Amino acid sequence: MQNNQGISVNDAIKKLEYYCSYQDRCYKEVTAKLKSLGMFQTAIDHILDHLVANNFLNEERYAKSFARGKHRFKHWGKRRIEQELKFRDISSYNIKTALKEIEADYLPNFYALAERKWQNTTETSLEKKKRKWVDFLMRKGYESNLIFDLLKDLQ
Structure with a gap:
């Protein structure tokens, strides 16, 4: 199965595995990347399922690392981190978990x-x-x- 740019689903999976392995990503970023590759919605759903099943994509891990990094290096406060995570469509549970990471x-x-x-x-x-x-x-x-x-x- 190929999309209109000629990239097969297996090639897209390999690209996205690499994309997610060198930096934590959220669903929104991965979906945008897949759309930029010209993938159809059914292929996007299949690839997202694969990435989640193989632990390449984990929203809780993403939220925690995002909060730690932005607080430690950019010195952002809780309100800014929360706002940015909401913009990335992260669940409120994961946002609360991420904010607990920076309490100390x-x-x-x-x-x-x-x-x-x-x-x-x-x-x-x-x-x-x-x-x-x-x-x-x-x-x-x-x-x-x-x-x-x-x-x-x-x-």
Whole structure:
């Protein structure tokens, strides 16, 4: 069975096994890749079943590694990670499981990032400095109560 680009299902399976093996992927990414290869929906379903059965595709593992990586390297907060996972159609159960992965490092990383940003913000006006600092941490996805509690402590 071949699609309109001449790629057989077996060739697509091999491509997607490699695609999923060097980095965790979600269903949305894999489906988009298969559609870009010109695969029909029945072939896509068959390939997804194969990838799940052989543990190449695992949403829980993807969500956990995504949360760990984005928190550790990009210093994202829970809200931003949750939003990005929802955008990728990850279930709420897997999102909660993924957010538990970062619990131990969450507050120390937040305080370190907030302190570093406060020190590096060169603004003459204290009000402008506070605004920039708060906006930065909000964009990173940290909770407003954490941000404003720390802002009170800094004053």
